[in-house]
Amino acid sequence: MRKALIVFSRVPVPGATKTRLQKNFTGEECAELHRAILMDLKPLTDGEDWDSFVYYTPAGGEAVMRKLLPGAAGYEPQPEKEFGARMSGCIGQILEKGYDACVLVGTDIPALDTKIIGQAFAVMEEKDMVIGATEDAGYYLIGMKKLRDEVFRDQAYGTGSVFADTLEKIKGCGCTYGVLPVLRDIDEPEDVSAYLEMYEAGRLDKKMHTWECILRLNEKYQLHND
Numbered sequence: 001m002r003k004a005l006i007v008f009s010r011v012p013v014p015g016a017t018k019t020r021l022q023k024n025f026t027g028e029e030c031a032e033l034h035r036a037i038l039m040d041l042k043p044l045t046d047g048e049d050w051d052s053f054v055y056y057t058p059a060g061g062e063a064v065m066r067k068l069l070p071g072a073a074g075y076e077p078q079p080e081k082e083f084g085a086r087m088s089g090c091i092g093q094i095l096e097k098g099y100d101a102c103v104l105v106g107t108d109i110p111a112l113d114t115k116i117i118g119q120a121f122a123v124m125e126e127k128d129m130v131i132g133a134t135e136d137a138g139y140y141l142i143g144m145k146k147l148r149d150e151v152f153r154d155q156a157y158g159t160g161s162v163f164a165d166t167l168e169k170i171k172g173c174g175c176t177y178g179v180l181p182v183l184r185d186i187d188e189p190e191d192v193s194a195y196l197e198m199y200e201a202g203r204l205d206k207k208m209h210t211w212e213c214i215l216r217l218n219e220k221y222q223l224h225n226d
Helices: 019-023 027-040 062-068 083-095 114-123 162-172 189-200 209-221
Strands: 003-010 051-057 074-077 101-105 129-134 139-144 177-183
Touching: 003 083, 019 027, 019 189, 027 062, 027 209, 051 062, 051 083, 062 074, 083 101, 083 139, 101 114, 114 129, 114 139, 114 177, 129 162, 139 162, 162 177, 189 209
Parallel strands: 003 051, 003 101, 051 074, 129 177
Antiparallel strands: 101 139, 129 139
């Protein structure tokens, strides 16, 4: 099976990335955190068992993304469409290249690793699709062997029902599917605090760039949840 991974990301530009975190942190700090997560996701684009492609927004950020994720086979701006249509368009482009399975991931989870990607492709050895939920009821990963555009249509992205709604659409198109472990993304200030506690509890490697960034934020803002 020819496998392809899409890393679907904003370019970490101050003021234009991790905007929900700007309630508590500066635009530069949010961009720094996003850059750290991207550097921790670098092993995903170095995978020997799949080809990886970085789709970024806004256009013009290729040099930045190449520096942060240097192992990808290709770098392309995301289509200028609404969010679901952008994901669908990117997956369609990759499958048209002749890949048998395509997995798309976001860049909000520093704990996302090659083991999870391997699990996703393993599911698709037997199933049509695979999906991985986030703790806030969204999803961090979706994979398919044939483009199912209807899965992305009429979705209220950014709300608390995206995973459930998407799963219903997958079921509705008659696809077989598998579900991956639930992971926590970093979208809100409380997520940063939760990751600080995960690092301190030894659940994540303190060699990660994200730990270094969160440690600096903690020194300034005292992040622990009450």
